[in-house]
Amino acid sequence: MSNATLYVVATPIGNLEDMTARAIRVLSTTDYIAAEDTRHSGKLLRHFGIHTEMIAFHEHNERNQITRLIERLRDGKSIALISDAGTPLISDPGYLLVRAAHEANIPVVPIPGASALIAALSVSGVPSDHFNFEGFLPPRSVARRVALERLRGESRTSIFYEAPHRIVESLQDMLDIFGGEREATIARELTKQFETVRIGTLAELVAWIDRHEEQRLGEFVIVVRGAARAETVEDSAEADRVLHILLEALPVSQASELTARITGVPKNKLYRRALALKTPIER
Numbered sequence: 001m002s003n004a005t006l007y008v009v010a011t012p013i014g015n016l017e018d019m020t021a022r023a024i025r026v027l028s029t030t031d032y033i034a035a036e037d038t039r040h041s042g043k044l045l046r047h048f049g050i051h052t053e054m055i056a057f058h059e060h061n062e063r064n065q066i067t068r069l070i071e072r073l074r075d076g077k078s079i080a081l082i083s084d085a086g087t088p089l090i091s092d093p094g095y096l097l098v099r100a101a102h103e104a105n106i107p108v109v110p111i112p113g114a115s116a117l118i119a120a121l122s123v124s125g126v127p128s129d130h131f132n133f134e135g136f137l138p139p140r141s142v143a144r145r146v147a148l149e150r151l152r153g154e155s156r157t158s159i160f161y162e163a164p165h166r167i168v169e170s171l172q173d174m175l176d177i178f179g180g181e182r183e184a185t186i187a188r189e190l191t192k193q194f195e196t197v198r199i200g201t202l203a204e205l206v207a208w209i210d211r212h213e214e215q216r217l218g219e220f221v222i223v224v225r226g227a228a229r230a231e232t233v234e235d236s237a238e239a240d241r242v243l244h245i246l247l248e249a250l251p252v253s254q255a256s257e258l259t260a261r262i263t264g265v266p267k268n269k270l271y272r273r274a275l276a277l278k279t280p281i282e283r
């Protein structure tokens, strides 16, 4: 296939049956495959009987390799970019190469397939209409907690990748910062033998992973529901204002119910707040 094109090809995230027919065809017929780890990808390619020449392309040689790869593309060669697993550029190298190919007027063609991010979101049971992909959190606790603090009031679902040796610490930091009541999903070893999808509040998930040592192994995606609107200061103030007015005419339960419908703040929070507001009168 000599036809100056950069293909960005997704490969499986575990289960080899997720390799698409189109990925096999493209990888078999391009002139070169730029792979993050040629030994790792060699196994995948051998499995599918693909013998295309590989070129190492990883975060440490990315900048130098771009010049080489763009030269080959300019010579009319085709190149397929793959990563160790899933979709290249999703917490994986490739962005600069894709950018350089566009700038050199070389067609860039996606060959879509698996990505842990989308696989996890699709089974998370957490709202999926708007989401925020964070990739990996900083490895050190202080920086991680700062990153999480910034997301405390984020109303969209947030998705994180995490390594097994940090899964417990990261979940604990999420619990501390987002609160134990926040709903989340742990998606572990997706498409593989020990696939686990566990939903619960952060408090439940931390307790669960604490009890199950075997659940701390493998690859993880954490999906966290966004903040309820009440968690932003403005929304709390607005809910308080509505609640005050309604409490003048209605009992606690009805006032909380209506305020919840008007402001989107969870009813149980409003109920507790309403009780506190009413306390001096009702005691």
Ligand code: SAM
Binding pocket: 013, 014, 083, 085, 086, 087, 088, 089, 090, 091, 092, 114, 115, 116, 117, 160, 161, 162, 163, 187, 188, 189, 190, 191, 192, 219, 220, 221
């Ligand atoms: N490009 C990949 C993608 O499209 O998902 C992600 C690459 S990133 C370097 C690797 C991380 O993705 C892992 O540490 C883990 O957080 C997540 N991941 C990859 N495969 C996974 C799987 N089978 N189950 C759960 N998480 C996975």
